[in-house]
Amino acid sequence: MPLRATKRGAERTPLRGDYDVLICGGSFAGLTVARELRSTGARVLVLDRYELGERQTSACAAPTEWLRSLGLEDSVRQTFASLLVHTRATTARWPLPWTFSTFDYRTLCALLWAQRGPGTSFETAKVEGRRGDAVVTDRGEVRAPLVVDALGWRRVLGRGENVQPPEARLSRGLEVHPAGSAKELELWIDRAVIRAGYGWSFPARDEVRVGVGSFDPHDHVKQPTVRLAEALDRDTVAYQGNWIPHRLRPATDDGVFFAGDSAGHCLPLTAEGIRTAFYFGIACGRELRAVLEGRRSAGAALERYRAFSAAHRWKFEAMLLAQRMVPRLAPPALDRVVDAFGRRRVSHWAFRHYLDIAPPQYALPAPPPAVDAGRDVPPAAVAA
Numbered sequence: 348m349p350l351r352a353t354k355r356g357a358e359r360t361p362l363r364g365d366y367d368v369l370i371c372g373g374s375f376a377g378l379t380v381a382r383e384l385r386s387t388g389a390r391v392l393v394l395d396r397y398e399l400g401e402r403q404t405s406a407c408a409a410p411t412e413w414l415r416s417l418g419l420e421d422s423v424r425q426t427f428a429s430l431l432v433h434t435r436a437t438t439a440r441w442p443l444p445w446t447f448s449t450f451d452y453r454t455l456c457a458l459l460w461a462q463r464g465p466g467t468s469f470e471t472a473k474v475e476g477r478r479g480d481a482v483v484t485d486r487g488e489v490r491a492p493l494v495v496d497a498l499g500w501r502r503v504l505g506r507g508e509n510v511q512p513p514e515a516r517l518s519r520g521l522e523v524h525p526a527g528s529a530k531e532l533e534l535w536i537d538r539a540v541i542r543a544g545y546g547w548s549f550p551a552r553d554e555v556r557v558g559v560g561s562f563d564p565h566d567h568v569k570q571p572t573v574r575l576a577e578a579l580d581r582d583t584v585a586y587q588g589n590w591i592p593h594r595l596r597p598a599t600d601d602g603v604f605f606a607g608d609s610a611g612h613c614l615p616l617t618a619e620g621i622r623t624a625f626y627f628g629i630a631c632g633r634e635l636r637a638v639l640e641g642r643r644s645a646g647a648a649l650e651r652y653r654a655f656s657a658a659h660r661w662k663f664e665a666m667l668l669a670q671r672m673v674p675r676l677a678p679p680a681l682d683r684v685v686d687a688f689g690r691r692r693v694s695h696w697a698f699r700h701y702l703d704i705a706p707p708q709y710a711l712p713a714p715p716p717a718v719d720a721g722r723d724v725p726p727a728a729v730a731a
């Protein structure tokens with residue numbers, strides 16, 4: 348499958364045109380939205396500044412069931428049924444009621460892309476903003492009545508000046524990807540590793556992704572990452588890092604749909620943002636599909652998607668509260684909590700609720716709408 352769409356030099360021709368849907372950002376959220384539109388026959392353009400799968404944006408671990416539900420099993424590198432969690436004074440194995448898998452980012456993007464519809468195309472371009480009904484890129488302007496911002500934490504198509512780090516509600520993460528192998532999915536919740544945050548070691552068959560995340564955007568993570576990797580006797584090579592929004596943002600704004608990190612869909616505390624990008628990407632795609640199939644107006648779809656995302660606010664706020672509490676726990680209290688999660692009953696209960704925030708069953712095909720049941724506007728009113 349040709350993934351290399353980057354236009355370079357003379358090939359970097361001006362980009363213009365009108366589409367039914369414009370999806371800005373070709374990672375977890377953007378490719379999931381595109382996948383959801385596969386049956387519509389719509390002219391969909393996906394834009395990203397890099398080739399699909401070129402820039403890994405995370406440690407790439409997600410609940411295995413989510414990967415299965417989306418037909419992405421072939422990207423799986425390693426699967427884990429428990430988490431080994433360390434504090435300064437204790438280590439506990441947290442048994443999981445479901446498994447986590449690390450995966451290969453490039454393969455996963457290729458598998459998602461392979462599920463697109465026949466009218467879906469991809470171009471590399473840097474999205475710079477909006478002018479009227481056009482999306483402005485470094486290769487020209489493109490137009491579509493339905494626009495999705497899946498561009499990650501920068502929320503490029505948001506209105507007004509977006510707050511920038513370090514003052515924004517963002518966490519930050521950095522990791523190295525040395526060659527090697529290991530059996531355990533490990534976390535360190537230890538102030539000696541990072542003041543507010545955690546460190547991780549995520550094995551992925553022939554490489555180990557070792558990194559540190561800080562809930563406080565003012566705290567640097569380079570030295571903590573180097574220290575953790577060296578303590579684990581891992582090479583400090585192949586760095587990748589990013590900012591991570593840790594608070595829900597409005598999922599629609601000025602006629603644009605936002606999905607994934609651009610909408611703050613990454614979960615606070617755990618910084619798990621892949622399955623939520625899938626989950627809200629599907630929700631967004633379902634609304635767009637209803638518009639394309641003439642079952643809903645764009646305005647109604649925007650409102651329904653906004654409300655769907657906002658309905659999750661209390662869960663995100665609860666996770667944010669936990670994110671604020673954990674670094675404040677006195678070490679002995681933290682040790683007791685970590686040890687308590689070593690008990691199967693506690694861990695299974697907590698992780699079941701945690702998975703339910705964005706459950707993998709959501710990826711199963713939605714039942715077809717009953718005749719007229721899903722139609723909230725007469726077809727003639729289905730305009731922009």
Ligand SMILES: Cc1cc2nc3c(=O)[nH]c(=O)nc-3n(C[C@H](O)[C@H](O)[C@H](O)COP(=O)(O)OP(=O)(O)OC[C@H]3O[C@@H](n4cnc5c(N)ncnc54)[C@H](O)[C@@H]3O)c2cc1C
Nearest residue numbers: 372374375376396405406407408474499520607608620621
């Ligand atoms: C170090 C680290 C490790 C992490 N590990 C995990 C993990 O193991 N599991 C997990 O669930 N979550 C993890 N996360 C969080 C997760 O990476 C994000 O929540 C997730 O990537 C969000 O997906 P997204 O599609 O919304 O955005 P992104 O994956 O950030 O994708 C945004 C896309 O938009 C493109 N783009 C950005 N700006 C422009 C522009 N101006 N023009 C054109 N294209 C543009 C980018 O190239 C990219 O392809 C981690 C984060 C970090 C920083």
